Amino acid sequence: MIMPLIKGLQITISHMFKKPVTLQYPTERPEIKPGFRGLHALNVSHDKAKCVACYLCPTVCPAKCITVEAGEDANHDKYAAKYEIDMLRCIFCGYCVEACPVDAIRMTEQFELANYSRADFTYTKDRLLEKK
Numbered sequence: 249m250i251m252p253l254i255k256g257l258q259i260t261i262s263h264m265f266k267k268p269v270t271l272q273y274p275t276e277r278p279e280i281k282p283g284f285r286g287l288h289a290l291n292v293s294h295d296k297a298k299c300v301a302c303y304l305c306p307t308v309c310p311a312k313c314i315t316v317e318a319g320e321d322a323n324h325d326k327y328a329a330k331y332e333i334d335m336l337r338c339i340f341c342g343y344c345v346e347a348c349p350v351d352a353i354r355m356t357e358q359f360e361l362a363n364y365s366r367a368d369f370t371y372t373k374d375r376l377l378e379k380k
């Protein structure tokens with residue numbers, strides 16, 4: 249009876265002198281580790297999205313949350329006329345990034361994705377292009 253009590257007290261006292269592991273969020277920000285998978289962003293080249301609408305990322309996405317519609321520009325090059333990700337369904341697996349043959353999509357360090365309406369969780373091409 250007394251030994252478990254002493255052991256418990258030892259643990260409690262030892263923790264009193266340790267640095268707390270919790271953060272006073274949002275005033276204290278967490279350190280984002282390399283390889284963190286947050287919100288997606290579309291990469292840009294020559295002032296336009298690098299995406300060539302190859303459909304690999306919607307095909308590989310296990311949550312089926314990416315919608316791509318191809319268009320043809322003035323030079324007859326294929327581009328993503330529509331690119332959308334439904335972040336309510338995304339499981340942040342990163343397969344879309346791995347699958348992309350032209351490095352058109354990446355995942356940012358942005359993790360604060362709370363919102364008030366379902367529509368706000370749909371990240372359109374324009375919204376994804378804004379992300380750093």
Ligand code: SF4
Nearest residue numbers: 309338339341342344
């Ligand atoms: S991270 Fe995974 S679930 Fe999310 S959009 Fe990419 S492939 Fe789909």
Ligand code: SF4
Nearest residue numbers: 299300302303305348
């Ligand atoms: S895999 Fe890359 S190029 Fe292909 S549709 Fe997705 S983002 Fe665009």
